[in-house]
Amino acid sequence: MQNHKVPQATAERLPLYYRSLQHLASLGKTRISSSEFGEIVQVDSTTIRKDFSYFGALGRKGYGYNIQHLLDFLRKILYQEELSKVILIGVGHLGTALLNHNFQKNNNTRIVKAYDTDPLKSGKVIAGTEIHAMDDLEHDDNRDIIAAILTVPADQAQSAAEKAIASGVKGFLNFAPVRLSLPPDVYVRHVDMTVELQALIYFLNHGMEEKQSQ
Amino acid sequence: MQNHKVPQATAERLPLYYRSLQHLASLGKTRISSSEFGEIVQVDSTTIRKDFSYFGALGRKGYGYNIQHLLDFLRKILYQEELSKVILIGVGHLGTALLNHNFQKNNNTRIVKAYDTDPLKSGKVIAGTEIHAMDDLEHDDNRDIIAAILTVPADQAQSAAEKAIASGVKGFLNFAPVRLSLPPDVYVRHVDMTVELQALIYFLNHGMEEKQSQ
DNA sequence: CTATGTGAATTTATTCACAGCA
DNA sequence: TGCTGTGAATAAATTCACATAG
Numbered sequence A, B: 001m002q003n004h005k006v007p008q009a010t011a012e013r014l015p016l017y018y019r020s021l022q023h024l025a026s027l028g029k030t031r032i033s034s035s036e037f038g039e040i041v042q043v044d045s046t047t048i049r050k051d052f053s054y055f056g057a058l059g060r061k062g063y064g065y066n067i068q069h070l071l072d073f074l075r076k077i078l079y080q081e082e083l084s085k086v087i088l089i090g091v092g093h094l095g096t097a098l099l100n101h102n103f104q105k106n107n108n109t110r111i112v113k114a115y116d117t118d119p120l121k122s123g124k125v126i127a128g129t130e131i132h133a134m135d136d137l138e139h140d141d142n143r144d145i146i147a148a149i150l151t152v153p154a155d156q157a158q159s160a161a162e163k164a165i166a167s168g169v170k171g172f173l174n175f176a177p178v179r180l181s182l183p184p185d186v187y188v189r190h191v192d193m194t195v196e197l198q199a200l201i202y203f204l205n206h207g208m209e210e211k212q213s214q
Numbered sequence C: 001c002t003a004t005g006t007g008a009a010t011t012t013a014t015t016c017a018c019a020g021c022a
Numbered sequence D: 001t002g003c004t005g006t007g008a009a010t011a012a013a014t015t016c017a018c019a020t021a022g
Helices: A008-026 A034-041 A045-053 A067-077 A093-101 A134-139 A154-166 A193-205 B008-026 B034-041 B045-053 B067-077 B093-101 B134-139 B154-166 B193-205
Strands: A084-089 A109-116 A129-133 A147-150 A171-174 A187-190 B064-066 B084-089 B109-116 B129-133 B147-150 B171-174 B187-190
Touching: A008 A034, A008 A045, A008 A067, A008 B193, A034 A045, A084 A093, A084 A154, A093 A109, A093 B093, A109 A134, A109 B193, A129 A134, A134 A154, A147 A154, A147 B193, A154 A171, A171 B193, A187 B193, A193 B008, A193 B109, A193 B147, A193 B171, A193 B187, B008 B034, B008 B045, B008 B067, B034 B045, B034 B064, B064 B067, B084 B093, B084 B154, B093 B109, B109 B134, B129 B134, B134 B154, B147 B154, B154 B171
Parallel strands: A084 A109, A084 A147, A109 A129, A147 A171, A171 A187, B084 B109, B084 B147, B109 B129, B147 B171, B171 B187
Antiparallel strands: none
């Protein structure tokens, strides 16, 4: 069995598994059962076993899963063996926060360059990352960049994304509160904090006590 | 037909609809069809019609939807008529960014108070929001607070959440990269940027060109 | 003729139930 | 016995197909 038909829901849980297993490994833990792991990541143990089963037999009956073995496997499938370079577009409050954070912790992803429209910002360096002028974006060669993090205001998101695509970027993590209209070969994930907060308030007010999201 | 059995997926789209309709209204638009709206929010038009149908007939056949009517309706169901007060726990880079942003735009939600462990920060005011000492959290009366935004480091998230619950908070928007173990009447939504970025990288590398997330 | 509203069909995801290996 | 791996059953969400109202 190979990754030729991995359900989307499964794929979206893999990074969570990966990070959690890294944490367990750092505590010195070497094996774990699907039920113990399920409690930690708050995913039903059957779902975990099924998720792993799409990639073949990763565990051992009566034993559970070897954490290092899972990590080695997930590192490959999540392309964490090689460094994934991303750019950040929009160095406002949120963009600056992400630059300072820069996904350092056990994560082979790095913001290598940032862009901003503000001429006072371009040329500066924040947390080791140089800020370029937004006007340069579409002319740069960013074909070695896998994705862009979009932290520009809503009204600039579409045009910024188009410039990034012109420079070679194929994916976006979009923090701007708009949906982008982009070519079908471009993949976008939205991180929409306002929507999340309103959804939270909706569920709290309508009493969905049981369900934990994601 | 009332909101007595609204699917979770529908509920999670309502804030997106609401914001997008606010934007359309601000452009002076008064009516919209499900298909035109679907293109804007990137949700299939049938899904939109079905979503609205759970709340009764909000549109008119042959006409579409009256934007103001939808807005009035969504404002109620999303509890945007009254101000929703939230607190922010953890005034690091991300927390500071959220304080500066503070959900101002057409959103009746406000961060009214922040907490941080750093004694140098408590007492200060950022973007009009006062920062309190983390030690005060569990003793404060936050029963008028609907939710807390958790922007503390992973290893502090669980204990910070427990203190917030002690103070009366019932919901969390959790930015910390851990799953929280909390009483079943507490609702948590996770905003997990690292997971999102890794999922994006996964899909880009495994070629899922078609699908747009969320 | 347009565009909603909705049962029915389909697809996707989760959960059950248990066979089988260590 | 303990725990995985997986077909079968169920549940949830989406999409189809079309009747119907304006």
